[in-house]
Amino acid sequence: MYIQQRLLLHLARLVKTRVLTGIVRNTTLGNTLQESLDDLIQYGQITPQLAIKVLLQFDKSVNTALANRVKSRLTFKAGKLNTYRFCDNVWTFMLNDVEFREVQEVAKVDKVKIVACDGKNIGEENAGSKR
Template sequence: MTNRRRGRGRGSGKARDGDGDGDGDGDGGREGETTLELYRKSSIGRGLVEALDEMVFNGTISPLLAAKVLKQFDKSIIEALRTKVHSKIRFKGHLDSYRYCDSVWTFDLKNASFKTDNGDVQAVDRVKIVACDAACAAIKSRQL
């Protein structure tokens, strides 16, 4: 875990697993980051990392325990998304840019609108969509 104080600089916000790459899988490679770091970069993932960083900094928990919590988060979020999310959403907007690297697509949209199954529409000025191959995520979660 990175020892840093809340509000001090921007920091990376990434928890460390001991191999220095911050992907949480211990293999030192980029592939783990593409499948698991995506969820750690979500709002709930960033909140968890911040809370764990603060607890490690205060001495409440050990860095080893924090790393174990993050590994469990990785497993749990993949399982929850696979089994509990059944909603669909449609979106449209102006495609500003797109990238494909290491089996991960990144789309930047401007003036986007999202429509849910129940007909609610939400408009946003900018949105970044990051998508990875579900097969890669499933394989990676089984390796944990």
């Protein structure tokens, strides 16, 4: 029974119909939530179905917060664009000698990887799926 529950939760993680889901769940906060849910399932405190609902709500809440609460703007300039890729509506850029700027603050880094997707389109998909 426990193996079936773990498999169900694992499958829920693998089903990434929204790009942002994969990006957000691979953060420290997302990984910690998933590990905590795994522990709760293991100790019989919650069902795998509830864990899936929690993860889906987490995805929705983070997407909403990013769309509505983040107001700051950041600009950057790269010395060199090493590689770029566009796949499944996700841009990935590998940059060298990058300067990030926010108003008066400046940060310089040697290498950076930027993964970007259109959060507005993802939010529209979420809204449409409720109908």
